[in-house]
Amino acid sequence: MDIKQKLKQVLIEELNLEDVTPEEIGDEEPLFGEGLGLDSLDAVELVVVVQKHFGVEIKDMEEGRPALQTISTLAAFIEAKQQG
């Protein structure tokens, strides 16, 4: 399973997103606000989830802001960190 697919799955499971399937989450869909509709507190959970499932730590806002835009940006961030 590629990173994007796994991300979508763990997001749904860990954030208890009801009535959403991985297929319904677009790669370029904004995670926050309009789009997937996550809020600021979900961002905290998301950081924890990324560390728990991918072993990648988002240390601060400098890293987090560009990474937490879409599934694609987050997957790219995780991939870069895992390879680095």
Next chain:
Amino acid sequence: MLKQSNDKNSWSSRSIGSGWQHRAFYLTIKLGGRKAAYLMLYFVVAWYVLFSPLARARAGHYLARRFPESSGLQRLWHCYRLILEFGKVLIDRAVVGILGAESFQVCLDGREELLELCAENRGMILMTAHVGCWQLAMSALEFLQRPVNMLMRREDGDIDRHYYEHAGIPCPYQVIDPTGYLGGTLEMLGVLKQGQILSVMGDRLLGSDKSSTPVDFLGEPAPLPFSAYKLASATGAPLVIFFTRKTGPDSYRVQLAKVLRVPQIKGRSTEHFAPYVQEFAVVLEEFSRQHPYQFYNFHNMWSGSQSEPAEQE
């Protein structure tokens, strides 16, 4: 020192006097010291309590719940006492900046416990409230030798000055803006991961109403924020309830009231955090019962519409 505002929801330093009134107090402190400023305060507060319905209304949210049996003249007296004590705190804050921190004696309860919590290196969340003088609490934490970050918002046109602005020194703490990207949560998470101290007000909503949960406070449900509890849950940082109170004309006591440990809680549900928020409310209520005139949250905490941006007064 309360001033009518066009926006009925707003509460800022402009609500507690105009620029010239603030400057008059600052000048009095410079010329005559704290006691002279207090003397002026007695008359200024009396004038406002008698002739400003807004002043009475602002204080009334809390006083109606804290002294439900009182009415008429009794309520007016409570209002006078409350605003007078708040005025003294504002003067004290200016005195620290103008005349120096040595103007006050600050006792700290829980020093050893704070050192132990800091040594865990998980960061620390200081949960304070609109009681006493939080600036003095911050100055009492220097021994921890950790950067302090405060979740606070200052409004455009603020005229009220913090003690470090009076003293002409750099701000001793980093400010995290709750109206910034994702409500500042990533910044807050970042500082905790670095083992730093994060200070938040537990009795005031500064972001979305969604991040609040209603808990019982002074006999009625009041929506209080739970973002800090979520952060504590995610990072394992201890959440320290931390209050200050004025104990004499020139003395304050800083007290570690309680330490909360929030376990890992998954998902988006708010109800899991309610018991921890309620614990904070219980401690705060106890404080207000012991020190009824040192509770300075002049918003209607019970209405659920206190989310407009404002600074920590």
